[in-house]
Amino acid sequence: MTKLYELYVDGKWFGQDLDKIDVVSPATQEVIAQVPKAGKDDAVKAVDAAEAALESWSKLTAEERGQYLETWHQLIDDERETLGKLMTEEQGKPLKEAIGEVKYANGFIKWYAEEGKRIYGDIIPASHPNKRILVQKQPVGVVSAITPWNFPAAMITRKVAPALAAGCTVVFKPATQTPLTAIKLVELAEKAGIPKGVINIVVGSSSQIGKAWSDDSRVRKLTFTGSTEVGKLLMRDAANTMKKVSLELGGHAPVIVMEDADLKKAVKGVIQSKFRNAGQTCICANRVYVHESVEQDFLELLKEEVRQLKVGNGLDDGTDIGPLIDEDAMKKVDEHVQDAVNQGAKLEIGGSKIEDNKGFYFEPTVLSNVNDDMVCMNDETFGPLVPVTTFQAEDEVIKRANQTPFGLASYVFTENISRAFRISEALHFGIVGLNDGAPSTPQAPFGGFKESGLGREGGYYGIEEYLETKYISLGL
Numbered sequence: 001m002t003k004l005y006e007l008y009v010d011g012k013w014f015g016q017d018l019d020k021i022d023v024v025s026p027a028t029q030e031v032i033a034q035v036p037k038a039g040k041d042d043a044v045k046a047v048d049a050a051e052a053a054l055e056s057w058s059k060l061t062a063e064e065r066g067q068y069l070e071t072w073h074q075l076i077d078d079e080r081e082t083l084g085k086l087m088t089e090e091q092g093k094p095l096k097e098a099i100g101e102v103k104y105a106n107g108f109i110k111w112y113a114e115e116g117k118r119i120y121g122d123i124i125p126a127s128h129p130n131k132r133i134l135v136q137k138q139p140v141g142v143v144s145a146i147t148p149w150n151f152p153a154a155m156i157t158r159k160v161a162p163a164l165a166a167g168c169t170v171v172f173k174p175a176t177q178t179p180l181t182a183i184k185l186v187e188l189a190e191k192a193g194i195p196k197g198v199i200n201i202v203v204g205s206s207s208q209i210g211k212a213w214s215d216d217s218r219v220r221k222l223t224f225t226g227s228t229e230v231g232k233l234l235m236r237d238a239a240n241t242m243k244k245v246s247l248e249l250g251g252h253a254p255v256i257v258m259e260d261a262d263l264k265k266a267v268k269g270v271i272q273s274k275f276r277n278a279g280q281t282c283i284c285a286n287r288v289y290v291h292e293s294v295e296q297d298f299l300e301l302l303k304e305e306v307r308q309l310k311v312g313n314g315l316d317d318g319t320d321i322g323p324l325i326d327e328d329a330m331k332k333v334d335e336h337v338q339d340a341v342n343q344g345a346k347l348e349i350g351g352s353k354i355e356d357n358k359g360f361y362f363e364p365t366v367l368s369n370v371n372d373d374m375v376c377m378n379d380e381t382f383g384p385l386v387p388v389t390t391f392q393a394e395d396e397v398i399k400r401a402n403q404t405p406f407g408l409a410s411y412v413f414t415e416n417i418s419r420a421f422r423i424s425e426a427l428h429f430g431i432v433g434l435n436d437g438a439p440s441t442p443q444a445p446f447g448g449f450k451e452s453g454l455g456r457e458g459g460y461y462g463i464e465e466y467l468e469t470k471y472i473s474l475g476l
């Protein structure tokens, strides 16, 4: 019998009597579990619970809240293999990557268990002898979090952990395609003794749940990771009650390989950045600009590495690239490849769907002779495609890299220190991987410029998003 996972609001598991949603393995298309389908009423009840829990949770000391987070961290660490397997089953990424994500996700909990103790205020010298100017940071209040399917654990912990550490309570909705890891994380939060109402999870109609939270003036902060389209919609709705908003949206990351780059390092960076999670990451390399003098050497090295990547079910040993999340995702990659090839791009390796599997598998693909008008050079592919084009001059490539409404991650490979700084500073992106294809880490600020979003997650920057600044003017 298919296992039914329940939802959790106000310290109670519920949902047996609701309609059900099937959770489908992207590797096999089999139904692996079911979750209840919550709607508006459940979303409102979640806010009722979070609001009721807010006062007592926010009044705990940062050390007490940190202790709950430490216990949660330990329980997740003990279960990292179980969580990793569940994640692979529902999301598709290879098991070693899934376990890596659990560790990464847990790193945010550990970091914020500590960082909550360092929410400092200020005393500012006054202009009047009988006045004192005090500045205090306070939790923003109830937080609503909406997360995507591509990182079923990390996108949750990097929102929930700083919110909890700051003294906020949380209502959250994971993606319908990947709710199981999220529910398991909440089970462990309950086991860690986190009081009822502090964390509440619902899954179901995203528009009903999102709207209920947007319209509710008790929710003081919205944090979202997902598509730019939905991010804009949520921001517009949040304006009605003037919520604080953090948005981590789409990217379109350029990779710049200069003529003085260490090409082995550059290829390793592209492989790390591009093929993680089958290319379904908002910081994935999406377009590669290689100096014309090193293009052939770069392509040869890249193809050598890509040839060795094994595509398959993420649960199988040795799999490097799992299935894409669904048919639409596969169609998008195929369309990007076809568009480029029809306009004269050269297929260096890959280029096809893998038809003899039940899941949505696509070959790791490299295209050369690509130009800036092709769809793949303007739109996030979210799949295992590396389009390679050439450039002649530094100014030219900076201009082309910045020619996008997105501004999340970018990558530069060069062994020249002055050039490295010059280019990093000229790129209009929130993240620059300088000779580094894997910049994500819990202590660093993750987030984008322009239409890639607002706010930062990670490090001390990430906890600021859950705080209000209060100024107390004291007359002596």
Ligand SMILES: NC(=O)C1=CN([C@@H]2O[C@H](COP(=O)(O)OP(=O)(O)OC[C@H]3O[C@@H](n4cnc5c(N)ncnc54)[C@H](OP(=O)(O)O)[C@@H]3O)[C@@H](O)[C@H]2O)C=CC1
Residues within 6 Å of the ligand: 146, 147, 148, 149, 150, 173, 174, 175, 176, 177, 204, 205, 206, 207, 208, 209, 210, 211, 225, 226, 227, 228, 230, 231, 233, 234, 248, 249, 250, 251, 281, 282, 380, 382
């Ligand atoms: N920045 C990033 O990390 C991500 C970027 N993307 C980009 O977005 C594209 C589309 O992916 P997709 O999964 O559809 O992204 P979405 O933005 O649709 O989904 C992200 C989250 O938002 C929820 N959601 C969707 N519509 C609403 C709504 N009206 N109100 C409230 N919540 C809503 C989803 O719920 P539900 O699952 O129930 O639909 C999910 O929890 C990808 O191809 C990729 O380009 C996608 C995922 C992550």
Ligand SMILES: O=C(O)CCCC(=O)O
Residues within 6 Å of the ligand: 150, 151, 154, 225, 248, 280, 281, 282, 283, 440, 446
């Ligand atoms: O695609 C995303 O939004 C998640 C980014 C993963 C990371 O933290 O590196």
